[in-house]
Amino acid sequence: xxxxxxxxxxxxxxTNVVAQPHGLTKSGKKAIVDSxxxxxxxxxxxxxTAKRMGKYIQQQLRKGVYDTIVAPxxxxxxxxxxxxxVYHDGHLSISYDPSFSPGSDVEDTAARRTxxxxxxxxxxxxxxxxxxxxxxxx
Numbered sequence: 001x002x003x004x005x006x007x008x009x010x011x012x013x014x015t016n017v018v019a020q021p022h023g024l025t026k027s028g029k030k031a032i033v034d035s036x037x038x039x040x041x042x043x044x045x046x047x048x049t050a051k052r053m054g055k056y057i058q059q060q061l062r063k064g065v066y067d068t069i070v071a072p073x074x075x076x077x078x079x080x081x082x083x084x085x086v087y088h089d090g091h092l093s094i095s096y097d098p099s100f101s102p103g104s105d106v107e108d109t110a111a112r113r114t115x116x117x118x119x120x121x122x123x124x125x126x127x128x129x130x131x132x133x134x135x136x137x138x
Contacts, residue, residue, distance in 0.1 A: 040083075
């Protein structure tokens with residue numbers, strides 16, 4: 001799921017409209033929503049849930065819910081909230097990183113170390129590990 005977060009971040013930044021000084025355009029938001037929808041359907045672990053998430057943000061876009069949003073970080077937060085309203089997945093989020101370079105899938109060593117340190121800090125998402133009878137771990 002953490003990979004999906006990175007992919008969704010890349011989708012949000014994949015269009016040059018994000019970098020425009022006057023904020024996001026309607027066509028830029030459509031491109032971002034389309035890209036997120038496609039990535040959810042391709043990569044999210046539950047295909048039916050991914051379809052519902054994508055359908056919901058597409059509906060929100062068509063209704064004009066996102067029309068007044070001009071700041072990329074606000075748009076990312078709203079998309080996250082809308083997606084999580086369909087299915088709450090604590091591993092899924094969309095964020096805006098103005099320093100992200102579109103088209104660069106290579107993560108530098110310093111960024112990889114920082115990410116690893118953060119993941120380790122939260123025990124890689126595991127709260128606890130228990131062994132049940134029969135050698136089953138939960």
